[in-house]
Amino acid sequence: MTSAAGHRRRTWALALLPALMAAQTAVLEVRVLEGEGTVQRAGERVRKPWTVQVVDETGQPVPDATVTFRLPAQGPTGAFPNGLQTEVTRTGPDGRATVREVRWNRIPGPVRVRVIVVKNGERAGAVFEQQLVASSMPEGTRGAVLRPGSRWWKVGAVAAGATAAGLAAMWLARDARATPSNVPQVRIGPPVIAVGRP
DSSP: OHHHHHHHHHHHHHHHHHHHHHHHOOOOEEEEEEOTTBEEETTOEEEEEEEEEEEOTTSOBOTTOEEEEEOOSSSSOEEOTTSSSEEEEEOOTTSEEEEEEEEEOSOOEEEEEEEEEEETTEEEEEEEEEEEEOTTSOGGGTTOBOOTTSHHHHHHHHHHHHHHHHHHHHHHHHHHHTSOSOSOOOOOOOOOOOOOOO
């Protein structure tokens, strides 16, 4: 009788095991702490550009999670010290993971950085954006954040307007140079009066 009751208890435990495991599964969240929306110079090497934190559904840090940072395959992008566009690291006791270095290519434009986190079979992800600008950008703008209304946003708008004005002036000058120079010119001299018999 005791073995039959024990068998029933084991059967119920096995039936409830998937539900118990599902209840213990953590929901991961990725928070971007450093790097969102920053401006970097194309062709530059940047040290410690990004930090993310992985937390569970209660907001507690998740240590020892695998974090993969992935850069775009083409266009404005870069490479990590390993020469690849993917860097894999792990979170520390505070749930944080940091990319130590990245070398940008020389193509300006927006860069979408993908972050993928895995811990005990659970996955989470995030995407944040960097902006690569031409290397002639003033020194003080490195690491600036482009937000509407910010100083560098206004500087960028003024620069874009100046560029458009310069292009328009070049276009007009080109049209002026395109006028043929071998077109005969008409000259009007003094009037000639002929007097003779009618």
